[in-house]
């Protein structure tokens with residue numbers, strides 16, 4: 511008996527943010543991208559992407575962090591849905607509703623999360639049975655971080671970040687994120703990194719085996735001591751107060767601190783949920799951070815929450 515795909519009127523997908531536990535940036539390639547060795551971790555701060563059949567393409571934005579996010583066809587979520595439609599030969603438009611809670615232009619891959627969510631949601635809405643590798647291929651074509659947001663967890667990223675393989679981890683990691691009022695543009699941070707390293711002989715990036723062993727053992731202190739980000743100096747060079755944020759968080763007792771991806775969000779690793787509350791309060795009360803969030807990682811990537819007739 512052949513199964514007939516059921517066309518669902520509405521699909522909701524929850525997608526997490528990410529932090530790079532390690533971000534090693536190699537030389538700039540001929541295509542303008544940099545070769546990376548990165549360890550991604552998906553953390554429990556979520557955007558929600560809901561898709562419904564509609565007579566024409568459209569997008570609606572809600573949520574705490576929607577300001578500054580394009581509410582038209584240039585939104586990465588719409589572009590992702592349309593790329594999937596082109597790939598699969600679908601000519602049924604969708605309306606997207608994106609609830610943004612992930613900080614925007616913060617180095618936590620909010621736009622990539624929305625794209626990953628749109629791909630997973632539309633594949634289900636249209637009843638497509640695509641192999642994971644095919645969906646990841648479309649994701650990679652839209653942005654380097656997007657394939658990771660589909661799978662989530664903790665993963666090693668290579669190439670320009672689009673090739674991901676899961677990493678063995680034990681335990682849960684508690685994070686406090688210090689947000690900034692002003693975003694940083696990812697291409698500007700990579701360009702600043704190149705400028706700062708112009709006189710340096712940059713070698714091929716390699717993941718840190720000690721960090722990977724700490725993750726496998728569930729060793730929080732070990733991980734805290736190995737957090738590393740080659741874009742951190744560039745982010746601080748463009749936004750010098752990030753240095754003070756890092757110092758303050760460590761002074762308030764964080765096990766480790768790091769600029770998240772291209773910044774300007776600063777991520778602090780703490781011992782447990784109680785320590786996370788204490789640090790979040792201290793950072794907010796001291797006025798060091800414009801806003802703070804707490805989250806636990808690793809969490810799964812884009813996950814279908816509801817697929818229902820309405």
Ligand SMILES: C[C@@](CO)(OP(=O)(O)O)[C@H](O)COP(=O)(O)OP(=O)(O)OC[C@H]1O[C@@H](n2ccc(N)nc2=O)[C@H](O)[C@@H]1O
Pocket residue numbers: 530533542543544545546548616617618619620622652653654655656669670671696697700770771772773
């Ligand atoms: C820095 C990182 C770390 O995970 O994340 P964010 O901090 O932006 O979230 C990523 O490398 C960002 O990935 P993503 O935001 O998907 O970048 P893309 O859209 O693919 O590329 C945007 C631009 O960033 C630069 N870029 C990106 C990836 C890479 N490996 N080398 C680069 O030089 C290029 O200038 C590129 O034109």
Ligand SMILES: Nc1ncnc2c1ncn2[C@@H]1O[C@H](COP(=O)(O)OP(=O)(O)O)[C@@H](O)[C@H]1O
Pocket residue numbers: 578579580584585586587613614615616617618619620621622624625694696771772773
């Ligand atoms: N769905 C989306 N959500 C957030 N930002 C988006 C989206 N689509 C496009 N953008 C734009 O992409 C840029 C990068 O945003 P974001 O992905 O949140 O940051 P980062 O690359 O630092 O993780 C922002 O300037 C934003 O305006």
